[in-house]
Structures are given as structure tokens and as C-alpha cells.
Amino acid sequence: MDRPTLDELLEAVAEFLEGEILPALTDPRLRFQTLVALNALGIARRELALGEVLLREEREALGKLLGAQGEVRELLASLAGLIRQGHAPPGTLGYLKDHVARKLKVANPKYLERYP
Template identity: 75%
Template sequence: MDRPTLDELLEATAEFLEREILPTLADPRLRFQTLVALNALGIARRELALWQGLMAEDQRALATLLGREGEGAELLGELAHRIRQGQAPEGTFAFLKAHVARKLRVASPRYLERYP
């Protein structure tokens, strides 16, 4: 694999912003925007590392819940349709809770630590 990897590039960019740029910022608006950029880089790194596995886990759970195979988005759409029709399969709440937790592992893992 060629170096640097995408993850290494994202990490280096985040380190530069955090160590070199952030300490020099006096403007609260620029400081906030830099913190937002750092957060976005963290999300991108977690998505690279975790997303594919989490979505495969989600698809397996959906297939089990609905009793059939299919693409994740298609199965999620079917579940939403069943919920709107008042025909949510048993286990829907547990699936949705786990589904949101999988997404939060990428978007905001600290949220899961605060609200298990």
C-alpha cells in the first residue's frame, strides 16, 4: 500500500490543526471553526476504520429482523414502511437502538459513553 495512507493524512492534518494552529487562534469564531474541522477529521477517520464493518453488522441484523436477505438501504426502507403501517416486527426497538449506536460509534462515540 502506498504511504501515507488516507488515515495517516487525516491524522497528520488533525495534529497540525490541533498543535500548531489552534493554540495561535485568538478569534473565537476561527477557533470554533477549527474545532469543527478537527471533529470532522475524527469522524472521517472513524468512518474509514469502522463504517464497512458496522454497516455489514447492520445489514445482518436487518435481514434477521425481517426474515430475508437484501441490501441494507432496501431492508431499512422496508422496516420503515412496516413501522409506518403499524406492523413493526418483534425486536424492532432493539434493532433501532443498536442501529443508532452503530452510527454514533462513527459520528460521536463520546455520546455513547455518556448515555449508555
Template identity: 65%
Template sequence: MDRPTADELLEALSEFLEKEVLPALPDPRLRFQTLVALNALGLVRRELALGAALEAEDAAELRALLGREGNRGTLLQELAQRVREGQAPEGTAAFLKAHVRRKLRVANPKYLERYP
């Protein structure tokens, strides 16, 4: 495997921003923007590490819920349509809760720690 990996590069960039740039910024607006950038880098790292597996879990659960094959995007659209029509299959609430938890594992895992 080629080194550095994408994750290693993102980690190095995050460490640089957090340890070198952030402490040297007197402007509160730039400090905030740097914190936003650090958050975005963390999100990208989690997406690279977890995204494919979480999407596969979503797709498998959707196929089971809807009782048919299909790609994740199409199945999510079908589920949304059924919900709008008042014909949500049994187990929809449980799927949606798991779906949101998977999304939060990438977007903001600290939220899951605070609200298990």
C-alpha cells in the same frame, strides 16, 4: 501498502490543526470553526475505520429481523415503512437501539461513553 495511508494523512492534518493552528487563533469564530473541522476529521477517520463493518452488522441484523435478503438501504426503507404502517416486526426496538449505537460509534463515540 502505499504510505502515508488515508488515516495517517488525516491524523497528521488533525494534529497540525490541533497543535499548531488552534493555539495561534485569537479569533473565537475561527477557533470554533477549527474545532468543527477537527471533529469532522475525526468522524471521517472513524467512518473509514469502522463504516464498512458497522454497515455489514446493520445489514445482517436487518435480514434476520425482516426474514429476507436485500441490501441495507432497501431493508431500512422496508423497516421504516412497516413501522409507519404499525406492523413493526418483533425485535424492531432492539434493532433500532443497536442501529443508533453503531451510528454513534462513528458520529460521536463520546456520547456512548456518557450514556451507555
């Protein structure tokens, strides 16, 4: 495998921003934007690490709930249509809780730690 890996590059940028740039910033707007950039890098790293597994879990869970196979986007659209029509399949609430948890594993895993 070629080095540095994508994750290593993202980590290096985050470490530079956090260790060198952030402490030197006095402008609150630039400090905030740097924190946003650090958060975005964290999301990108988690997506890189977990994305394929979470997508597979999502596809399997939707397939089981709907009794159908397909792309996640299409299956989600089907589920949304059923919900709008008032025909949510049994197990929809549990699926939606797990769906949100999968999203939070990438977007903000600390939220899952605080509110299990």
C-alpha cells in the same frame, strides 16, 4: 501498502490543526470552525476504520429482523414503511437501539461512553 495511508493523512491534518492552528486562533468564529473541522476529521477516521464492519453488522441485523436480504438503504426503507403502517416486526426496538449505537460509534463514540 503505500504510505502515508489515508488514515495517516487524516491524522496528520488533525494534529496540525489541533497543535499549530487552534492555539494561535483568537477569532472565536475561526476557532469554532477549526473545532468543527477537527470533529469532521475524527468522524472520517472512524468511518474509515469501522465503516465496513458496521455496514456488515447493519445488513445482518436488518436481514434477521425483516427476514430479507438486500442493500441496507432498501432494508431500512422497508422497515420504516412497516413502522409507519403500525406493523413493526418483533425485535424492532432492540434493533433500533443497536442501529443508533452503530451510528454513534462513528459520529460521537464519547456519547456511548457517557450514556451506555
